[in-house]
Amino acid sequence: MKKIGKQTFKLSNPVSIKETASIVGPKESNGPLAKYFDKCIEDEFYGESSWEKAESKFIKSATEMLIAKSGISNKDIDFCFAGDLLNQCISSCFGLRETNVPFFGIFGACSTFVESLILGAMAIDGNFAKNVLCAVSSHFCSAEKQFRFPLELGNQRPPTSQWTVTGSGACILSKEGTGPYITHVTPGKIIDMGIKDVNNMGSAMAPAAIDTLITHFQDTSRDPDYYDGIFTGDLGYIGKDILLDIVKTKGYDITNNYNDCGILIFDKNKQDTHSGGSGCACCASVFSGYLYKKLKERKLNKILLIATGALTNSTTSQQGESIPGIAHAVSIEM
Amino acid sequence: MKKIGKQTFKLSNPVSIKETASIVGPKESNGPLAKYFDKCIEDEFYGESSWEKAESKFIKSATEMLIAKSGISNKDIDFCFAGDLLNQCISSCFGLRETNVPFFGIFGACSTFVESLILGAMAIDGNFAKNVLCAVSSHFCSAEKQFRFPLELGNQRPPTSQWTVTGSGACILSKEGTGPYITHVTPGKIIDMGIKDVNNMGSAMAPAAIDTLITHFQDTSRDPDYYDGIFTGDLGYIGKDILLDIVKTKGYDITNNYNDCGILIFDKNKQDTHSGGSGCACCASVFSGYLYKKLKERKLNKILLIATGALTNSTTSQQGESIPGIAHAVSIEM
Numbered sequence: 182m183k184k185i186g187k188q189t190f191k192l193s194n195p196v197s198i199k200e201t202a203s204i205v206g207p208k209e210s211n212g213p214l215a216k217y218f219d220k221c222i223e224d225e226f227y228g229e230s231s232w233e234k235a236e237s238k239f240i241k242s243a244t245e246m247l248i249a250k251s252g253i254s255n256k257d258i259d260f261c262f263a264g265d266l267l268n269q270c271i272s273s274c275f276g277l278r279e280t281n282v283p284f285f286g287i288f289g290a291c292s293t294f295v296e297s298l299i300l301g302a303m304a305i306d307g308n309f310a311k312n313v314l315c316a317v318s319s320h321f322c323s324a325e326k327q328f329r330f331p332l333e334l335g336n337q338r339p340p341t342s343q344w345t346v347t348g349s350g351a352c353i354l355s356k357e358g359t360g361p362y363i364t365h366v367t368p369g370k371i372i373d374m375g376i377k378d379v380n381n382m383g384s385a386m387a388p389a390a391i392d393t394l395i396t397h398f399q400d401t402s403r404d405p406d407y408y409d410g411i412f413t414g415d416l417g418y419i420g421k422d423i424l425l426d427i428v429k430t431k432g433y434d435i436t437n438n439y440n441d442c443g444i445l446i447f448d449k450n451k452q453d454t455h456s457g458g459s460g461c462a463c464c465a466s467v468f469s470g471y472l473y474k475k476l477k478e479r480k481l482n483k484i485l486l487i488a489t490g491a492l493t494n495s496t497t498s499q500q501g502e503s504i505p506g507i508a509h510a511v512s513i514e515m
Numbered sequence: 516m517k518k519i520g521k522q523t524f525k526l527s528n529p530v531s532i533k534e535t536a537s538i539v540g541p542k543e544s545n546g547p548l549a550k551y552f553d554k555c556i557e558d559e560f561y562g563e564s565s566w567e568k569a570e571s572k573f574i575k576s577a578t579e580m581l582i583a584k585s586g587i588s589n590k591d592i593d594f595c596f597a598g599d600l601l602n603q604c605i606s607s608c609f610g611l612r613e614t615n616v617p618f619f620g621i622f623g624a625c626s627t628f629v630e631s632l633i634l635g636a637m638a639i640d641g642n643f644a645k646n647v648l649c650a651v652s653s654h655f656c657s658a659e660k661q662f663r664f665p666l667e668l669g670n671q672r673p674p675t676s677q678w679t680v681t682g683s684g685a686c687i688l689s690k691e692g693t694g695p696y697i698t699h700v701t702p703g704k705i706i707d708m709g710i711k712d713v714n715n716m717g718s719a720m721a722p723a724a725i726d727t728l729i730t731h732f733q734d735t736s737r738d739p740d741y742y743d744g745i746f747t748g749d750l751g752y753i754g755k756d757i758l759l760d761i762v763k764t765k766g767y768d769i770t771n772n773y774n775d776c777g778i779l780i781f782d783k784n785k786q787d788t789h790s791g792g793s794g795c796a797c798c799a800s801v802f803s804g805y806l807y808k809k810l811k812e813r814k815l816n817k818i819l820l821i822a823t824g825a826l827t828n829s830t831t832s833q834q835g836e837s838i839p840g841i842a843h844a845v846s847i848e849m
Contacts, residue, residue: 268602274826283702288620307641368617492608496706505612
């Protein structure tokens with residue numbers, strides 16, 4: 182490993198993303214990326230009696246499918262890095278309690294998936310692990326209950342609001358493999374620009390995404406053109422516009438190769454998801470389902486994946502606090 | 516780094532714990548370890564308007580004090596690993612948002628402090644970092660509100676219940692330094708033995724502590740006597756007894772050199788804390804305040820620190836779920 186610039190690290194030996202798995206809920210199953218997901222569940226309860234139990238089942242099923250697809254048995258997985266949006270990360274703790282793999286719980290809000298990729302890549306690059314499991318989940322219904330209003334209220338959602346993706350994305354990182362490879366990682370700092378609107382997460386998270394993106398360009402001396410695609414996790418339409426505008430003032434034009442997973446996963450005109458998708462599973466399912474397959478097919482060869490998170494809860498909002506953001510980035514190349 | 520046995524790692528170059536800081540609340544300030552803490556706060560609101568804001572201030576103050584004591588500036592700290600018990604880890608996210616250091620949020624319930632030490636040590640051993648900040652917090656009042664009942668209810672606490680430590684413990688790990696050193700790490704698995712009583716966390720966490728402890732002994736081929744002291748994070752009186760009994764049936768007698776941070780921090784007879792202390796700050800403040808100083812003075816030379824966490828929240832309990840436990844261990848030696 183070599184630190185380059187301020188906060189980017191070039192891995193000594195690129196870490197292979199050996200296998201991925203994705204399972205999504207009903208809304209995502211009717212979206213434009215449906216055919217890329219491994220499994221589409223039409224029942225948002227997933228046969229369970231509560232949204233929390235359903236979310237645990239999403240991450241449990243995704244992980245079990247992943248392990249089966251990969252051909253790597255649980256005992257050959259050195260660590261698991263996992264997290265979710267629920268209080269005390271219960272979805273991942275309960276969903277993964279039977280894996281029998283040393284477990285590191287992590288929390289970066291919707292940035293958790295890339296946080297898991299960074300820590301997993303570090304564990305492998307540092308010779309602590311041969312295989313690492315990374316898994317996250319989110320659920321529209323449990324997230325609304327947790328962060329905003331219970332769905333039973335029938336609350337109206339403002340146009341700036343985003344739709345939490347229901348599902349789970351997971352992957353196995355390995356010392357050996359045929360790629361795609363994680364080559365560079367740029368962990369992010371907490372950035373708080375004072376946004377207080379819990380229905381406008383894109384604006385709250387965009388400053389952190391901008392900070393991590395510019396830092397990554399500066400640290401690596403790469404131009405935006407280096408990448409076939411730059412994908413943020415869940416800035417949505419509003420956050421995307423903010424990012425494009427501000428990044429341009431810093432001298433980087435990414436108009437041609439930038440998109441957001443929250444925009445890709447839903448059809449804005451037909452699906453009534455307002456500013457786009459969000460949640461840990463947004464970036465994770467779009468990567469594990471769609472982007473991973475495009476990389477494998479070499480339709481994409483070099484991407485930068487930047488997951489963004491809003492570090493907030495309902496109590497802090499009620500106590501008048503702003504919403505700090507964070508964004509973590511990984512370069513993934515064939 | 517070298518993996519030894521099933522899930523223990525021997526660091527290539529022992530990681531030095533360069534400096535620690537601890538700040539505690541009123542109950543802890545009147546306990547037997549008071550003189551070891553850097554700062555004792557007599558006001559549980561710490562001058563703030565809510566318990567959540569108070570808890571953020573504990574971790575913020577501890578971290579600022581730590582950085583000042585260490586002589587290492589923020590810009591020389593490569594990463595921060597931090598977490599707490601509150602929903603969405605808001606105490607650490609808000610308390611550390613001004614540090615300007617790349618931030619990894621982690622969640623291992625009351626095991627979070629040792630989780631941060633393991634990940635920090637891995638980052639340094641893998642050459643990703645020269646200096647890493649590890650910080651956690653907990654607060655009796657915010658934790659009761661979050662996990663059990665609001666204090667205003669004046670609920671009676673059963674004898675098995677533990678008292679969440681109010682405060683924060685933090686440390687800086689460094690590539691270079693004069694010790695004490697982290698030499699081995701044993702990350703733990705999630706273990707669920709079906710305990711459902713939210714007022715009996717010691718019983719819920721003891722099986723995980725036993726699993727990690729026995730695994731550590733087997734992996735390292737060390738006897739209990741190798742250590743001057745073995746300290747669990749917050750099993751309390753009930754969890755300690757369970758651990759001693761079961762570990763003895765496995766052929767290890769640790770009666771003479773084992774204690775629990777939750778037992779050390781309060782005076783059972785005078786302080787009405789029932790089964791002892793708990794919370795992320797229990798293990799963190801006892802280590803950062805008391806054990807670190809004993810190591811520096813060479814009153815202790817080799818210790819095994821095993822922080823224990825109960826991976827639960829109030830929703831899972833209300834939905835009839837059991838309480839999975841986890842325990843992470845680090846060997847710390849002069």
